[in-house]
Amino acid sequence: MSDRSGLIDRAVDQLRKHIISGDWPVGSKIPTEPALTELLGVGRNTVREAVQSLVHAGLLARRQGSGTYVLSDSELTVVMGRQIADANHQHVLEVRRSLEVEAARLAARRRTDEDIAALRGLNTARQAAFAGGDIDEIVAADLALHRAIAATARNPVLLSLYENLIDAIGANIRTNVIGLVHTQSEDDHDSLVESIALGDSYLAMEEITSYLDAYIDDPLA
Template sequence: MTELRRGPVVPQVASLLRQRLRRGDWSTGDRLPNEVQLAAEFGVGRSSVREAVRLLVQDGLLDVRHGAGTFVAAAENDTGDVRRLVRRARVLEVYEVRRALEVEAARLAAQRVRPEDVERLRAGLQERQNTKDSDPAVFVDADLAFHRAVVELSGNALLLSLFTAAEPVLREILTELVRHETDLPDSSPAHADLLEALERGDAEAAVAATVANLEPVLRGIRSAVG
């Protein structure tokens, strides 16, 4: 049985299914195990599997045929561009939510941060910098850990729940971007500015640094979609 992290289940199950598709566990046209089998494999309820499959259907990766089962969708050439567009649209939605919640989290964190919190953030930022040339998945984990720490310092449980829900999807999106996009802007200065703003307790500067970090990638995704 696959062991999931703490937090929302559906995004994690969807991510695991995507991983299995990428590594070729199922080929185009193959029928996936049924809901009961997948639920047992992942240690979750059938409804969680159903919702995860629905997300992959939206991405054009799976095809649900009522009465027959769930199949790996054919990657037809004439629909490839449409599927990529749908995928980018979903990425855009996730990133728009991320920007909104992290801007508010940064504002609140600047008002509530303590000296010991700053030192923890500084260590996290250093870890992020140390992994810049590592495997993209390792770097993204360090990057998200830094951002999660800022959200935690906001003291807002709902913001943290939203970030936790988005985190598995963000991890997948960012890993793909870092691995395949060669012209991504370097957001290291914006991260450093955010840390300095939090240390000063400057909420406006913390918001500005968060926007400077996220907005270039968001503009690139919007451009790709529209």
């Protein structure tokens, strides 16, 4: 490896660390080229190539006349997003079921009092969002609750898989929510949350399975 290639690789690694650590959150603008030159201790050409490498990877995006912004904090999310961009709605539901059934089982076994309070709070927020009828708020509230259940499972591999599918899951939830709003159907997670709170892993699995199966078996899904 040449000295220059090594410099670029190190610069890429440093930039990636700032993104992954949250120093530069998703949606934020990264420092200007002169600032990056000083931060990384390399020349402008090296900075440009390092930034371009992360643009190609999908972590950064250049906006003409505005600057460079953080698009994602995970290359795996980008890769998986590209792979499933045109995924069938039902296929995503089936993957959700495989992840969320196990998440519910583990959450029921591993939840703490703090987890129970948090899940109940998120469920209340979800109910309020449904009552308000705003699609974006409903999707955000529903996704927050499901992600919290995945986090409560305390399995870092499962949570990583779930978070790297979060865009597809969010789009999946949106499709489901639009159908519910249009048909004025009721949809609650009270039994799911309470089964986790009670530590009943079998009931938690049954609740999330029944919930997702209703969508999977729906011929309009």
